[in-house]
Amino acid sequence: MSTTDQTCYPDVQRLKPVRLPTVRLGLLILLLGLLGADMGNSLYRAKPLFSSFFTLVTRSYANSIGLIETRKGHLSNHPELVQTVTDGLKPFDILLIAAPFKATAMTTPGHYTHVAIWLGDGTDWHQRQWDENPRYKKLLNAVRDGRSVVQSDRFGVRMGSLDELLNADEIIIFRSDNLQKTDFYFDRIVENMGKAYDYNLDGLNQQQLICTELVSSIFPDLPVDMTRWLGRSFIVPDQIKQGLEQASNWHSWFYADAQTEESARLDE
Incomplete structure (x- = not known):
């Protein structure tokens, strides 16, 4: 402001710039207010604490690094192992993989990083007459399109390809000795298809599922323990x-x- 302006408007003072500590304090107060509101909303809705904030952070993290891989899985360098898996799979086999080279693996406790279910190929469906059930038409279309793996990842519950799943270093496959409730399993898959990924890790919310919760919901008789952390329950x-x-x-x-080049058919 010029000297003339100050003379004409003696009551007007020069505005002082906001100091950085004041900005930081304001942001801190805002953050604490949002966290307090989030905690209150979580308690009111009987959800884990800070559900909105936790979901925002985990979703942003997963979507920002979800495609980051430091390399390709070692299984891809062993086509004979991939062929053994492809030839030996049967419907409703459960596959667990370890892919430590993926950025998302850093936030997955334990050795194995993902689990999925194989639903068979077109021949399997025709032999078992599953292709005659109109309720499973969408699943059948995915199987015929080469997407026979049902899983839940950051895109939600969906059908994927075996090649996509086998981008890993290690795999172990389990098979049921007595599959008598295939109608029940299919119905559970149909009911869960398209559900969102559970970024809040809220094991009580069956409308959002992580990969392990999907498997547990399809096979509820499995004796599975749950991890409890920050008021959250997940597998x-x-x-x-x-x-x-x-x-x-x-x-x-x-x-x-594939890293140690150790492999075996355990049922022979």
Whole structure:
């Protein structure tokens, strides 16, 4: 402001710039206010604490690094192992993989990082007459399109390809000794298809599922423990493996670790 302006408007003072500490304090107060409101909303809705904030952080993290891989999985360098898996799979086999080279693996506790279910190919469906059930038409279309793996990832519950799943270093596959409730399993898959990924890790919300919760919901008889953390209840892939090993009607039929070049058909 010029001297003339100050003379004409003696009551007007020069505005002082906002100091950085004041800005920081304001942001801190705003953040604390948002967290307080989030905590109150979580308690009111009987959800884990800070559900909105936690979901925002985990979703942003997953979507920003979800495609980051430091390399390709070692299984891709062993086509004979991939062929053994492809030839030996049967419908409703459960596959657990370890892919430590993926950025998302850093936030997955335990050794195994993902779990999915194989639904068979077109021949399997025709032999079992599953292709005659109109309720499973969308699943059948995916199978015929080469997407026979049902899984939940950051895109939600969906059908994917086996090649996509086998981008890993290690795999172990389990098979049921007595599959008598295939109608029930299919119905559970149909009901869960398209559900969103559970970024809040809220095991009580069945409308959003992580990969392990999907498997547990399809096979509810599996004796699976849950991890509890910050008021949240969720299942990690290692706990699915432990449950399958404890179950009397499941056995592992194939294992491969491409890093150590160790592999075996465990049912021979």
